Amino acid sequence: MIRFDQVNKRYPGSYEALKHISLEITQGELVFLTGHSGAGKSTLLKLIAGIERPTSGTVLINNQNVSKLRTAALPYLRRKFGLIFQDHKLLYDRNCFDNVALPLYINGVTGSEAGKRIRAALDKVGLLGKEKSMPITLSGGEQQRLAIARAVVSRPSILIADEPTGNLDEEYASEIMSIFYAFQQVGVTIVIATHDVPHVENSRTLTLNHGELQA
Amino acid sequence: MKQWLNQHAQALQLVLKRMLSNKLSTLMMFCVMGVALCLPGILYVIVDNLNRLAGDVQGEPQISLFLKLDIQQDTIKTLDEQLSKHPDIKTYKFVSKDEAWRQLQLTSGTANIANNIEKNPLPDAYFVSPKNIDPDTIERLQKEMQAWRGVEIAQADANWIKRLYSLLELGEKAIWSLVILLGFALVAIIGNTIRLQIMTQREEIEVSKLIGATDSFIRRPFLYAGALYGLGGGLTALILLLGIVSLFNYSIADIAELYASDFHLALPTLIVTLSMIASAIGLGWIGSYTAVGRSLSQFNAH
Numbered sequence: 001m002i003r004f005d006q007v008n009k010r011y012p013g014s015y016e017a018l019k020h021i022s023l024e025i026t027q028g029e030l031v032f033l034t035g036h037s038g039a040g041k042s043t044l045l046k047l048i049a050g051i052e053r054p055t056s057g058t059v060l061i062n063n064q065n066v067s068k069l070r071t072a073a074l075p076y077l078r079r080k081f082g083l084i085f086q087d088h089k090l091l092y093d094r095n096c097f098d099n100v101a102l103p104l105y106i107n108g109v110t111g112s113e114a115g116k117r118i119r120a121a122l123d124k125v126g127l128l129g130k131e132k133s134m135p136i137t138l139s140g141g142e143q144q145r146l147a148i149a150r151a152v153v154s155r156p157s158i159l160i161a162d163e164p165t166g167n168l169d170e171e172y173a174s175e176i177m178s179i180f181y182a183f184q185q186v187g188v189t190i191v192i193a194t195h196d197v198p199h200v201e202n203s204r205t206l207t208l209n210h211g212e213l214q215a
Numbered sequence: 216m217k218q219w220l221n222q223h224a225q226a227l228q229l230v231l232k233r234m235l236s237n238k239l240s241t242l243m244m245f246c247v248m249g250v251a252l253c254l255p256g257i258l259y260v261i262v263d264n265l266n267r268l269a270g271d272v273q274g275e276p277q278i279s280l281f282l283k284l285d286i287q288q289d290t291i292k293t294l295d296e297q298l299s300k301h302p303d304i305k306t307y308k309f310v311s312k313d314e315a316w317r318q319l320q321l322t323s324g325t326a327n328i329a330n331n332i333e334k335n336p337l338p339d340a341y342f343v344s345p346k347n348i349d350p351d352t353i354e355r356l357q358k359e360m361q362a363w364r365g366v367e368i369a370q371a372d373a374n375w376i377k378r379l380y381s382l383l384e385l386g387e388k389a390i391w392s393l394v395i396l397l398g399f400a401l402v403a404i405i406g407n408t409i410r411l412q413i414m415t416q417r418e419e420i421e422v423s424k425l426i427g428a429t430d431s432f433i434r435r436p437f438l439y440a441g442a443l444y445g446l447g448g449g450l451t452a453l454i455l456l457l458g459i460v461s462l463f464n465y466s467i468a469d470i471a472e473l474y475a476s477d478f479h480l481a482l483p484t485l486i487v488t489l490s491m492i493a494s495a496i497g498l499g500w501i502g503s504y505t506a507v508g509r510s511l512s513q514f515n516a517h
Contacts, residue, residue, distance in 0.1 A: 051425065071515075072430075075424075075428060075430075076427065076429075078425070078426060083426060089418075091418060093419075102423065102426065103426050105222075105225060106423060106426065106427055106428045106432055107427075108222045109218075109221075110225050
């Protein structure tokens with residue numbers, strides 16, 4: 001599903017963020033990506049999601065070479081992923097319902113079909129009663145759950161989360177994690193970058209150290 | 216297809232909602248565009264009406280041939296033949312001195328004078344309409360006819376027409392330069408407005424791009440906004456123009472009555488009106504396209 005082959009990433013005028021990364025993630029896996037700050041966790045996630053391109057090496061997503069993809073084709077690649085950011089990246093000028101609606105609108109899904117799917121996504125993260133609320137009125141944990149609802153509403157086969165529990169206390173964090181496990185149960189591939197890896201069965205942990213993958 | 220329609224309907228809906236929530240600034244925008252578009256519109260109405268007026272006065276320039284008073288009947292016959300064979304002449308009309316005298320006595324303004332004259336002082340005359348009405352041809356024809364036997368004076372109003380037409384041409388050029396200048400101004404105004412809107416929606420655009428929005432998805436609502444500004448501006452310009460022309464006609468009616476004329480300013484034709492609105496929409500579209508294009512390339516560079 002996701003394959004890295006000798007991937008290097010160097011930002012212009014900077015050190016090498018990733019060195020000789022080779023890895024493979026198969027469908028339905030739950031993978032934790034860990035390492036110190038600046039180890040390259042976010043960069044790796046950005047390479048998977050097609051937000052950054054590798055300096056050398058190949059990144060294959062569903063046997064599609066991301067580095068060879070035209071710029072115009074990138075948006076369509078990104079739609080295969082559900083992205084969750086540490087800072088949520090919610091839009092505070094609209095209510096929960098409209099926040100979750102955004103990916104569907106981008107895909108051209110509107111009307112009652114969109115409404116059904118948005119409520120289903122909100123239901124999965126336990127925010128069904130708050131569809132009319134503005135995101136700013138939600139707690140930190142609720143905001144992150146809203147971000148997850150937005151990531152899963154277009155039913156992506158891969159979920160990518162960058163420090164999804166970074167700013168949350170333990171109780172909220174385990175709440176979020178249990179939502180991820182539920183998605184894994186239904187066959188979604190999940191890659192989570194995190195500082196502290198919870199002990200979970202059926203999961204794999206990849207550790208980055210100064211841009212290199214540790215065995 | 217349904218998806219495509221959906222996306223457009225949704226973009227349009229979004230823009231209309233935004234415009235409604237910013238009524239005042241939308242209205243201001245319409246006014247700015249309306250006033251700017253109205254200026255060449257007014258100039259057009261003036262030039263168009265002068266053209267019409269010139270056409271009324273002298274639909275086609277004529278050359279008048281006044282014949283010698285003591286002309287013989289067979290000389291007139293020769294002249295008639297010359298005129299009918301001439302390749303540059305479209306139509307010509309003979310007015311005998313008796314007929315002209317009758318007309319002069321009937322015309323209200325000159326009847327008094329005519330009644331005080333005992334003998335008919337008028338000559339026989341031909342009124343000639345040339346095929347080609349450009350001033351050069353008329354001048355050439357006039358010189359040629361002046362030399363014909365039996366012609367006392369060949370009179371052409373070429374100079375007067377020449378002046379009028381070059382004035383009208385000047386007016387048309389003024390319209391076009393005004394249109395081009397204001398066109399640039401409108402593109403800049405709309406571009407700037409759209410650029411400000413992009414700035415306020417920066418976050419939304421960034422998030423949309425991250426989760427897979429194409430450039431055209433992001434561009435679409437802004438293009439609709441630009442086109443709608445154009446439409447609103449065009450309609451405002453039309454309303455302003457209608458108002459000004461009818462105001463003018465209202466007060467001109469009194470003056471025209473004094474001169475026993477039913478002169479009034481005619482409105483631009485439907486085609487001119489529609490093309491004015493269409494060009495306003497086009498300018499709005501271009502303005503926002505350039506603004507969004509620039510911002511998108513900045514976003515992509517990040």
